[in-house]
Amino acid sequence: MSSIDHFWAVIPAGGAGTRLWPLSRSSAPKFLHDLSGSGRTLLQETRDRLAPLAEDRIVVVTGEPHREAVLAQLTELAADSVVAEPAPRDSMAAIGLAAALLERRDPDAVMGSFAADHVVADPEAFRDAVRRAVAAAREDWLVTLGIEPTFPSSAFGYVHVGDPLPGLEGASAVREFVEKPSVATAEAYLATGSYRWNAGMFVVRPTVLLDLLHQWHPEFADALRAIAAEPARLAELWPTLPKIAVDHAVAEPAADAGRVAVVPSSFPWEDIGDFDALATLLSRGQDEAGPVVLGDPSMVLSVDSTGLVVPSAGRVVAVVGLDDVVVVDTPDALLVTTRARAQEVKQVVAALKDGGRDQLT
Numbered sequence: 001m002s003s004i005d006h007f008w009a010v011i012p013a014g015g016a017g018t019r020l021w022p023l024s025r026s027s028a029p030k031f032l033h034d035l036s037g038s039g040r041t042l043l044q045e046t047r048d049r050l051a052p053l054a055e056d057r058i059v060v061v062t063g064e065p066h067r068e069a070v071l072a073q074l075t076e077l078a079a080d081s082v083v084a085e086p087a088p089r090d091s092m093a094a095i096g097l098a099a100a101l102l103e104r105r106d107p108d109a110v111m112g113s114f115a116a117d118h119v120v121a122d123p124e125a126f127r128d129a130v131r132r133a134v135a136a137a138r139e140d141w142l143v144t145l146g147i148e149p150t151f152p153s154s155a156f157g158y159v160h161v162g163d164p165l166p167g168l169e170g171a172s173a174v175r176e177f178v179e180k181p182s183v184a185t186a187e188a189y190l191a192t193g194s195y196r197w198n199a200g201m202f203v204v205r206p207t208v209l210l211d212l213l214h215q216w217h218p219e220f221a222d223a224l225r226a227i228a229a230e231p232a233r234l235a236e237l238w239p240t241l242p243k244i245a246v247d248h249a250v251a252e253p254a255a256d257a258g259r260v261a262v263v264p265s266s267f268p269w270e271d272i273g274d275f276d277a278l279a280t281l282l283s284r285g286q287d288e289a290g291p292v293v294l295g296d297p298s299m300v301l302s303v304d305s306t307g308l309v310v311p312s313a314g315r316v317v318a319v320v321g322l323d324d325v326v327v328v329d330t331p332d333a334l335l336v337t338t339r340a341r342a343q344e345v346k347q348v349v350a351a352l353k354d355g356g357r358d359q360l361t
Contacts, residue, residue, distance in 0.1 A: 002052075003052065003053055003054060003055045003057075004053050004054070004110075004130075004131065004134055005108075006106055006108040006109050006110060007053055007054050007057065007109075007110050007111075007112065007134055008054060008057045008058070008059060008098075008102050008106070008109050008110070008111045008112070009050040009051075009053065009054040009057065009058045009059070009111075009112055009114065010058075010059050010060075010061065010095060010098040010099075010102075010111050010112065010113045010114070011043070011046055011047065011050070011058065011059070011060045011061070011113075011114060011115070011116050012061050012062075012091055012094045012095060012098075012113060012115055012116065013029075013031050013043055013060050013061065013062040013066065013070060013115075013116035013117075014029075014061070014062060014063060014085070014088055014091075014094060015029060015030075015031075015088075015117070016029050016349075016361070017029050017030035017031075017117070018345070018346040018349040018350075018361075019273055019274040019275070019342065019343060019345045019346045020035075020272070020273075020274065020275065020278070020345070021333075021335065021345055021346070021348060021349050021361070022328055022330045022332070022333035022334075022335055022360070023035075023310060023312065023328055023330065025360075025361060026065075026358075026361050027065065028069070029066065029117075030042060030117050030272065031043045031046075031116035031117040032066070032069055032070075032073065035119075035272055035278060035281075035294065036119055036281065036282075037282060037294060041073055042116060042117045042118070042119065042272075043060075043070065043073055043074065043116045043117075044073055044074065045119070045120075046114060046115075046116050046117075046118065047074055047076070047077075048123075049120055049123040049126055049127065050112075050114065051076075052127060053112075053127055053130055053131075056076070056077075056078075056081075058074075058077060058081060059081055059082075059083060059098050059101070059102070060074065060077065060081065060082045060083070060116070061083045061085060061094040061095070061097060061098050062082065062083075062084060062085065062116075063084065063085050063087075063088060064084040064085065064086055064087075067082055067084040070082050083097060083098065083101070085097075085238065086234065086235055086238045086239075087238065087239065088243075089238065089241045089242070089243050090242075090243045090244055090245050091200070091245045091246045091247075092213070092220070092242070092244050092245060092246045092248075092249040092250065093224075093238075093241045093242075093243075093244075095113045095202070095209070095246050096209070096210065096213060096220070096221070096224045096246075097224055097227060097228070098111065098113070098206075099111060099204075099206035099209045099210050099224070100206070100210060100224040100225050100227060100228035101228045102206045103206040103207050103210060103225070103228065104228050104229070109205065109206055110134050110137045110138060110203065110204070110205055111203070111204060111205070111206055111209075112130055112133065112134070112201070112202070112203040113200075113201065113202045113203075113246075114201050115200055115201075115271075117271070117272065118199065118269060118270065118271055118272075119269070119270040119271075119272060119281060120267055120268065120269055120270075121267070121268035121269075121270075122267040122268055125265070125266070125267035126265070126267045129145050129170075129263050129265040129267065130145070130203065132168075132169060132170040132171060132263045133145060133171070133203035133261075133263045134203055135168060135169070135171075136165065136168045136171040136203075136261045136263070137203045137204050137205055137208075138205070139168065140205065140208050141165075141168075141171070141204075141208075141259065141260065141261040142202065142204045142208060142209065142212060142250070142251065142254050142259055142260045142261070143171065143202065143203040143204060143260070143261045143262070143263060144159060144174065144198065144199075144201060144202050144203075144251065144260065144261075144262050144263075145199060145201040145203075145262070145263050145265045146159040146161060146196025146197065146198070146199075146262040146263065146264045146265060147196055147197040147199045147265055147266075147267075147269045148196060148197075148264065148265065148266040149186075149189075149190055149195065149196065149197050152183050152186035152187040152189070152190050153186060153197065154180055154181060154182055154183050154186055155180060155273065156180060156197045156198060156199075156271070157177060157178060157179055157180055157197075157198040157247070158177070158178045158181065158186070158189055158195045158196065158197060158198055159174055159177055159178075159195065159196045159197070159198050159262050160174065160175040160176045160177070160178060160194060160195055161173075161174065161175070161194050161195065161196060161262055161264055162174060162175040165261055168261070170263050170264070171261045171262070171263050172261065172262055172263075172264065173258065173260070173261060173262075174255045174260040174261060174262045175255070176252075176255055176256065177198060177247060177251055177252045177255055178195075196262065196264055196265075197269075198247070199269055199271065200246075200247070202246065202251070209250065210224065210225065212250050212254050212259065213249060213250050215253075216249065216250070216253050217242065217244075217249055220241060220242055220249070223237045223240060223241055224241075274342040274343050274345065275308055275326045275328070275337070275339065275342040275345070276326075276339040276340070276342040276343075277342075278294070278308060279292055279307060279308040279326070279339055282294060282308065289306070290302040290305060290306065291305055291306055291307045291308055291309045291319060291325065291327075292307075292308050292309075293308075293309050293310070293311070294308070294309075294310045295309075295310055295311045295312060296311060299311035299314075299315070299316050299317060300316070300317050300318075300319070301316060301317070301318040301319070302318075302319050302320075303318075303319070303320040303321065304320065304321050305319040305320060305321060305322045305323065305325060306322075306323050306324055306325070307319075307322065307323065307324045307325035307326055307327070307338070307339060308325075308326050308327070308339070309325075309326075309327045309328075309329075310327070310328040310329065310330075311329050312328070312329060312330045312331070313329045313330055313331045313334075314331070315329070317329050324338050324339040324340065325337075325338060325339075326338060326339055326342060332360060333360055335348070349361050
């Protein structure tokens with residue numbers, strides 16, 4: 001499959017992954033880890049599936065503390081392809097900065113934004129969906145990839161799919177974005193067949209994105225363009241930018257204005273947001289009984305137990321008579337919980353920060 005002319009892949013690589021503590025830390029977030037057992041980190045896997053479409057037109061936006069680690073993992077990228085944020089400002093600032101830089105660099109650019117910490121099991125189907133999205137984006141649509149739901153999740157937002165767009169194969173109008181629903185509401189969505197998961201994947205011309213942002217947040221858009229025009233002003237202007245997600249800043253109001261398209265997609269997709277999701281991912285195709293192991297299986301002894309074990313401290317972990325347990329053993333911290341309570345791990349990180357133990361977070 002050949003690359004797409006003037007297509008730029010933008011990879012926002014941020015967040016601390018607090019629900020995956022103590023494996024994911026602020027100093028080494030989850031995208032820098034191999035969480036699929038493939039031998040490649042999530043960031044490297046993201047680059048691998050985008051490279052056939054974009055070749056060397058890949059831009060990573062990450063935090064200043066992680067820039068060197070990103071460059072070390074993505075040796076194929078030039079140093080100026082990794083843009084460092086002085087401080088986290090949420091996804092609109094990160095994606096908007098990339099858009100402002102690309103707007104000046106390539107007037108014919110179409111950019112696609114794809115998070116560094118997602119897992120896609122069928123890269124070819126993913127790339128086919130991106131190609132369809134690029135065709136719609138060239139017609140000045142803001143395009144999102146809508147993932148076919150596999151269960152009524154209350155952890156994801158949804159895209160309400162409208163009428164097909166004439167002349168744009170595989171693309172439809174978006175009626176609205178909806179926030180994370182209750183399970184009952186999600187079941188009702190799935191029953192209609194007209195809703196897709198919002199995976200936060202957007203394809204758009206940089207100028208279109210920034211012009212849409214300017215409609216609702218003019219000073220925000222102006223500041224991003226000012227930084228792109230004078231990179232030396234980054235430290236000055238960055239702290240003034242709002243902390244807001246691209247969904248809220250642009251996608252939702254643009255959908256209400258009839259400016260957003262969706263390419264409904266059925267490729268397998270995972271957002272490894274917590275250890276329950278990680279256990280689900282790793283357990284696929286596993287026939288043997290017992291917990292799934294991320295790491296060296298010889299370091300885990302299990303008796304009548306299920307769940308997930310991550311032996312990362314160099315010592316044997318034994319689990320006896322526990323169902324759906326989560327054990328993550330690292331050199332300086334040990335987590336024991338259940339898959340059902342996996343979302344609450346972030347409370348541990350908050351407690352450590354409140355107690356002044358930031359070195360563990």
